[in-house]
Amino acid sequence: MTTPEKPLRVIVADDQASVREGLALMLDLLPDLDIVGTAADGQEALDLVARHHPDAILLDLHMPVMDGIEATRRLTAEHPEVAIVVLTTYADDRSVLDTLQAGARSYLTKDADRRDIAHTLHSAAAGLSVLHPQVQATLLAAAQAGPRQSEDPPEDPPEQAPPAELPDGLTRREAEILTLIGRGRNNTEIAAELFLSGNTVKTHINRIFAKTGSRDRSAATRYAQQHGLI
Numbered sequence: 001m002t003t004p005e006k007p008l009r010v011i012v013a014d015d016q017a018s019v020r021e022g023l024a025l026m027l028d029l030l031p032d033l034d035i036v037g038t039a040a041d042g043q044e045a046l047d048l049v050a051r052h053h054p055d056a057i058l059l060d061l062h063m064p065v066m067d068g069i070e071a072t073r074r075l076t077a078e079h080p081e082v083a084i085v086v087l088t089t090y091a092d093d094r095s096v097l098d099t100l101q102a103g104a105r106s107y108l109t110k111d112a113d114r115r116d117i118a119h120t121l122h123s124a125a126a127g128l129s130v131l132h133p134q135v136q137a138t139l140l141a142a143a144q145a146g147p148r149q150s151e152d153p154p155e156d157p158p159e160q161a162p163p164a165e166l167p168d169g170l171t172r173r174e175a176e177i178l179t180l181i182g183r184g185r186n187n188t189e190i191a192a193e194l195f196l197s198g199n200t201v202k203t204h205i206n207r208i209f210a211k212t213g214s215r216d217r218s219a220a221t222r223y224a225q226q227h228g229l230i
Contacts (some may be wrong), residue, residue, distance in 0.1 A: 003227075006032050008121055008122055008125055009034050009054040009056075009167070011039060011049060011054045011058070012024045012027070013038070013042070013048075014038075014047035015040050019110075020061075021038070024038050026114050027118065042065060042070060042071030045075075055083065055125045056085060056121045056124055057082055060088050061086060061090055062090070067173055068086060068099070069095075069099055069102050069173065070102075072104050076102065080103075083105050085105065085106045085130075086099050088107075088109065089109065089110050090196075091132070092169075094161050105162075106120045106123065106128075107130075107135045109135070122160075168212055174208050174211070175229055176194065178220060179224060180193065181217055181221060182221040182224035187205070
């Protein structure tokens with residue numbers, strides 16, 4: 001438990017070196033925070049948490065090796081005492097809901113200043129939740145809209161839950177994109193449906209091809225069919 005005399009011990013995880021190092025430097029200047037490690041991906045974040053046992057972790061969502069949502073699930077299961085604060089550029093309803101359901105305590109966007117971030121880290125470590133106003137608006141809009149409806153239901157087969165254990169190290173987001181590939185969506189359509197950038201979709205697809213051994217979208221579709229993803 002932290003006290004005013006004992007700074008909050010924090011790990012910063014972000015795949016962009018400039019962002020990661022800038023955040024660590026900026027936050028470490030505050031007397032009530034102690035940055036004990038930085039990670040470039042979700043797996044490295046897990047390893048650092050196991051090594052340093054911090055009070056909190058500041059976590060980006062879209063990272064290589066293991067994304068922030070899967071890292072959040074693992075951290076919640078393996079280190080429930082560590083408060084998870086997500087700091088990301090993404091505030092779409094799917095990202096927000098998936099992250100909170102995975103166990104994140106708070107959710108900020110990257111326009112937050114260091115005082116907001118520090119306050120949120122301390123609040124999360126004390127068991128409180130803090131949501132950026134944009135995130136609150138996203139959740140409210142999603143609740144008012146109700147369950148998502150397919151934009152073109154006659155062309156898509158009925159939705160089915162993905163397997164509990166995904167094959168070949170696929171993350172939930174990768175499985176989601178693989179399912180859309182199998183349904184014939186192009187990159188632009190996937191980006192629009194999941195509120196992602198085109199570059200982010202390309203990055204995910206490259207990882208999907210590598211993990212599944214697929215050379216093209218047809219091979220990826222066959223893989224998705226064989227593993228019950230479509």
